[in-house]
Amino acid sequence: MDLSTVLLFPVHALVWLYSFISFLPWHFLTGAREKKAQAKRLKSKSTTGKEDGPYRSVDRFDSLVTVDFPGKDTLDKLFDHAVQRFGKADCLGTREVLSEENETQPSGKVFKKLILGEYKWLSYDELDVEISSFGSGLAALGQQPKSTIALFCETRAEWMITAQACFRRNFPLVTFYATLGEEAVVYGLNECGVTHLVTSSDLLETKLKSVLPQIPKLRHIIYVDRKTISTAGYPQNMQIHSMHSVQQLGAKPENLRSEIVKPIPSDLAVIMYTSGSTGRPKGVMIIHSNLIGGMAGQCERIPGLGPKDTYIAYLPLAHVLEMTAEISCVTYGCRIGYSSPQTLSDQSTKIKKGSKGDCTMLRPTLMAAVPEIMDRINKNVMSKVQEMNCVQRTLFKLAYDYKLEQIKKGYDAPLCNLVFKKVRALLGGNVRMMLSGGAPLSSATQRFMNICFCCPVGQGYGLTETCGAGTITEVADYSTGRVGAPLICCEIKLKDWVEGGYKKYDKPHPRGEILIGGPNVTMGYYRNDCSNNEDFYIDQNRQRWFCTGDIGEMHPDGCLQIVDRKKDLVKLQAGDYVSLGKVESALKNCPLIDNICAYANSDQNYVISFVVPNQKQLTALAHQKGIEGTWEQICNHPVMEREVLKAIKENATSTKLQRFEIPVMVHLSPDPWTPETGLVTDAFKLKRKELKNHYLNDIERMYGHK
Structure with missing residues (x-):
């Protein structure tokens, strides 16, 4: 029996005793019952009683909010x-x-x-x-x-x-x-x-x-x-x-x-x-x-x-x-x-070792982030955990698993928060709420941020065309993978997308293209009447609507989940439809992967992928396999490609991807994709056209033309 197993017995007993003694006073003093009720309440409903909506927040069901402060309209x-x-x-x-x-x-x-x-x-x-x-x-x-x-x-x-x-x-x-x-x-x-x-x-x-x-x-x-x-x-x-x-x-x-x-x-x-x-x-x-x-x-x-x-x-x-x-x-x-991404924390690239990053100095209470940054924080912290000694690693895992169990029930674990004090300090130790936007945040990363930074992590959904407003999860909502209910300034409805197989009368939940309407919907694109007609329209009540191109699923409590994107759908030669965004989202949590772009040609019958590997993880794996060389040589080594492909297939199986959705070939990129490279946007969304052009030779190789 190893040391970690021996340690678990008294620790488990202590945690059980703590939970037993503290639960009732904590439950009543912190209003846990009310918070749980708030989390489970109906948050939005259809104004017509039909599945396609439009859905409005129950907090302002009669009329949409247009101003926050009366008279302050500019x-x-x-x-x-x-x-x-x-x-x-x-x-x-x-x-x-x-x-x-x-x-x-x-x-x-x-x-x-x-x-x-x-x-x-x-x-x-x-x-x-x-x-x-x-x-x-x-x-x-x-x-x-x-x-x-x-x-x-x-x-x-x-x-x-x-x-x-x-x-x-x-x-x-x-x-x-x-x-x-x-x-x-x-x-x-x-x-x-x-x-x-x-x-x-x-x-x-x-x-x-x-x-x-x-x-x-x-x-x-x-x-x-x-x-x-x-x-x-x-x-x-x-x-x-x-x-x-x-x-x-x-x-x-x-x-x-x-x-x-x-x-x-x-x-x-x-x-x-x-x-x-x-x-x-x-x-x-x-x-x-x-x-x-x-x-x-x-x-x-x-x-x-x-x-x-x-x-x-x-x-x-x-x-x-x-x-x-x-x-x-x-x-x-x-x-x-x-601040800037290069000076955000003590470990940021532009901060001299021994100096303090901006979070340490500022100790913010509020912070916004895109999923790419949260994914990086997640992988960096978990990488540090792997370097801990046996006792520290065991205690961290025990605290993590226990708090995860409590959060899933709608509770907290204050004693465990002491274990995560050093992790919280990465962002100044004072953050009370984080908001993620720009792209879907994976459930695993959202839970990690909830647990280790001891604060609610809300997902927001909106576009430039809707002033960034659409939905935001409520603080009390402890679910993951969803983007919340419509904000009080707008309403949402779903439109059938037959080609993709999404319909507003789907069971168990209505699905379809997300349309956002309200005073936050912008006036269109500058000097682009054609796009205005395609993407924006005005209904019989003179309300403006924007057709997002994103596919959503409305849950019974009135919260939205993003499940697909129209532009990410590719029909393979055999007739199967592959959502590239869905594939990428499922595989991004693989420890060997920092970023991934799935790609498919309609005249082919399989998916391929480009991957930016995690340098620390892949280098360690290369040493295990006896492969030496520069970072570029490691990425270009066929054995490393096979190892990453193996990890992709294992991850795809655990996330229940269909067989035809799993990439069968991979190219490893030694260079990260940043906005400066032109391969991703400033919100770190993939630029598929640019990525395709950048890796054209690799696409031809992986599809067997070269």
């Missing part, structure tokens, strides 16, 4: 209201860069490492002054109300200052992801005909400078950094300004007193260019009332949102999830501390 009014309520309180925080160092890795690569100081804060009153002077400065440079202005910048305080200045003066904002390619940015800037652009010095020098001659209408470029840029090499018809100089210009009395044309609810607030998983980027037209309605629905699902909260901002602000989250935080008096 974004500038919302911000002014926040300044009146929270004037002296901290609003936006940025860490000071104390020094930068180049660090050479064992592989020979050189990484830039940062040593960062404390967070420096702008209060609401100070932010109000910055916004006023910048807006006045833009007007002094010739920016006109209702004329578009572009924002191409990383997530930082200056992004929000620019956005609020534009909302205040009715300058419709055109946003682009900082990782978007030059060709796509040029296309969007020319399509909107912008004359003014706000960006960072880094993006200006590395991405924009070479393509500026292709943007003939652009006249003014404002960079947000406090540094001086040489104007040599820029087109003569363009003026380069620093944000600080524009604010100084705007602070002049004659400019500060210039007339402000205020927006109305139906005015255009944002044209948000999506990075898009297919084709050219599309500009989604969002008016003020769309954003106001969408945020009203989102905020209702975050209990206690207010001045005691601190939100860590690191996702792209050009993504609707992050933009609405930050505007909502400002509205409710929360602090926003800026």
